[in-house]
Amino acid sequence: MTASTGTRHDGDSIHRALREDILSGASRSGEAMREVTLAERFGVSRTPVRQALGRLEQERLLERGARGLFVKRVDAREVVQVYDIRIMLEAECASQAALSRDSSDIARLQGLLERDQSLTDPSDRERTVNNLEFHSAIGVAAHNPVLTDLLQRLSSHLIHTPRSTLSVGNRWAEALQEHASILAAISDRDGIRASSLARRHMERAREIRLDLIRAEFSQPS
Amino acid sequence: MTASTGTRHDGDSIHRALREDILSGASRSGEAMREVTLAERFGVSRTPVRQALGRLEQERLLERGARGLFVKRVDAREVVQVYDIRIMLEAECASQAALSRDSSDIARLQGLLERDQSLTDPSDRERTVNNLEFHSAIGVAAHNPVLTDLLQRLSSHLIHTPRSTLSVGNRWAEALQEHASILAAISDRDGIRASSLARRHMERAREIRLDLIRAEFSQPS
DNA sequence: CACGCATTTAGTGGATACACTAAAGCCGAT
DNA sequence: ATCGGCTTTAGTGTATCCACTAAATGCGTG
The missing domain is CATH 1.20.120.530 (GntR ligand-binding domain-like)
Structure with missing residues (x-):
């Protein structure tokens, strides 16, 4: 799990942090990425988290499932x-x-x-x-x-x-x-x-x- | 100029509409894409416009300049x-x-x-x-x-x-x-x-x- | 007239509140 | 026990407000 406290986070840094989590395997394949959960973890509101998630989705690191976004499963x-x-x-x-x-x-x-x-x-x-x-x-x-x-x-x-x-x-x-x-x-x-x-x-x-x-x-x- | 009135717009449709504007040349190269202006044009708040602009930026159709986002100049x-x-x-x-x-x-x-x-x-x-x-x-x-x-x-x-x-x-x-x-x-x-x-x-x-x-x-x- | 400094202002970034949707749970009837 | 329909609720989508930043602007001074 990547750091949460100590540093101030903006949309960009959250994007990088989540990216890092996914690439390093800290976030497992298929795991849900919920806006509120992440917002709490980073100590920010949903807005910057949403921006980060949107980017990750476009990078195809996340996929949209029934209930929001999930770490993409690789086949x-x-x-x-x-x-x-x-x-x-x-x-x-x-x-x-x-x-x-x-x-x-x-x-x-x-x-x-x-x-x-x-x-x-x-x-x-x-x-x-x-x-x-x-x-x-x-x-x-x-x-x-x-x-x-x-x-x-x-x-x-x-x-x-x-x-x-x-x-x-x-x-x-x-x-x-x-x-x-x-x-x-x-x-x-x-x-x-x-x-x-x-x-x-x-x-x-x-x-x-x-x-x-x-x-x-x-x-x- | 692409339609504004008549249809309800969400983030996704705005993304498509703006994309269409850029690709068709309706939005000229270098032109500014201001959140408030677009929000008014589509009759929505800034939020969905921001989502759309973010995507377009990642698609490299827009570039971030001194004052916000602009239609990318091709060289x-x-x-x-x-x-x-x-x-x-x-x-x-x-x-x-x-x-x-x-x-x-x-x-x-x-x-x-x-x-x-x-x-x-x-x-x-x-x-x-x-x-x-x-x-x-x-x-x-x-x-x-x-x-x-x-x-x-x-x-x-x-x-x-x-x-x-x-x-x-x-x-x-x-x-x-x-x-x-x-x-x-x-x-x-x-x-x-x-x-x-x-x-x-x-x-x-x-x-x-x-x-x-x-x-x-x-x-x- | 030009330059520097203070002030205004245009514009984005983030927070919060509200609206809407669909999955999950629940309960009664058969 | 199981199925159909109702209720709850988890979660996203949008609107609006406040905060902050840096470019433009105007004004005074050399």
């Missing part, structure tokens, strides 16, 4: 659909990043990568957040707000699945290697290579995600 | 970015439609196409709407809500440019031909062909759009 089919699109867009994004990057973009990516490499046994949450940050930084390097925006949206579609793919076996180390090679390609301004590396990186993530889903179905919670 | 760079992504996604969408379509999808597309072919000298608005409907029907045929949703969002990013590309020269007739061939490929379950036809269709649209933009810059309003 395997949709997860695959999201990954398929993400594969295309991440590849395109990496390509554009290779062509449009400036030196500060490279520095930022380098910094993130080194930080990740220096972590010893990071938590699942940490891995997820850092991974998101790296991909987001590639988005920045592409200097294409439209594409970046779309990817951001798609990423959050997935993350509220039970566990990230980055805690499976040695996937985290593997992913960092892949990040390193993508970064190298971007740094070399080699759009083709960046694109195909990014594509393979995401395809790999999709495979692992599918394994996770299959495992979840045979051994339900 | 050439962004238009190209949107088209580039649309090209990819429409191609993928056509491909998936070819693989996933059922007979009712084909019937629907056929119906829309024949309707469009039977029109004599349709208005610019009519062309835009009908074109959107056809593309949207391809989305339905793909049976991929994630992809369809994304495309829907992207389409509306563009349409509030001054004029559609479908009123340039004989582009409308040309577009219908292209629609016909895409439909044929989808009907044949030929994903590869559908994809490349859709890609070319959108690339053509992008070229024309670029011409329009260049023309607009040399002869501003």
Whole structure:
């Protein structure tokens, strides 16, 4: 459960907080999001909560059920659909990043990568957040707000699945290697290579995600 | 100006109405969207208007300026970015439609196409709407809500440019031909062909759009 | 005449009160 | 015990009021 007391909350911060709750799994799939309950929890009126919920609904993190809004349930089919699109867009994004990057973009990516490499046994949450940050930084390097925006949206579609793919076996180390090679390609301004590396990186993530889903179905919670 | 009196308006209908205003060009680029003004126009309080404006902001049809929300100004760079992504996604969408379509999808597309072919000298608005409907029907045929949703969002990013590309020269007739061939490929379950036809269709649209933009810059309003 | 400062004001953000709707509980009849 | 209809109630949708902020405006001064 995310903090409630101590900080003053406005619509925007509530949006972020709830988003964080959903993505981190603190709010379980299918759970109801009631305006009054949340308003009490954040110590505000229903108005800003409503604004936040509206946004989350448009981001497809919530769905409207019989009685108000609920945390969206993910189904395997949709997860695959999201990954398929993400594969295309991440590849395109990496390509554009290779062509449009400036030196500060490279520095930022380098910094993130080194930080990740220096972590010893990071938590699942940490891995997820850092991974998101790296991909987001590639988005920045592409200097294409439209594409970046779309990817951001798609990423959050997935993350509220039970566990990230980055805690499976040695996937985290593997992913960092892949990040390193993508970064190298971007740094070399080699759009083709960046694109195909990014594509393979995401395809790999999709495979692992599918394994996770299959495992979840045979051994339900 | 879209209707104000006569019909009762709730948040949702206001959202649609304003959206329509923006996409049709009734609300000019850069124009202010004031809560009180709109509330008066629709004969409701500020509350539902605020909800509608919030949604439109998230759809990137409005942007937050110094003094509230304004109809977003399109810049050439962004238009190209949107088209580039649309090209990819429409191609993928056509491909998936070819693989996933059922007979009712084909019937629907056929119906829309024949309707469009039977029109004599349709208005610019009519062309835009009908074109959107056809593309949207391809989305339905793909049976991929994630992809369809994304495309829907992207389409509306563009349409509030001054004029559609479908009123340039004989582009409308040309577009219908292209629609016909895409439909044929989808009907044949030929994903590869559908994809490349859709890609070319959108690339053509992008070229024309670029011409329009260049023309607009040399002869501003 | 231009510049800086105080004042006004246009406009949004949040709180609260009221209206409406439909699901859930309840009770009696068969 | 079960079904039909009534009542309750949980929950959202809208209206209105107050609070706050920052752009515009006007006024005095150099």
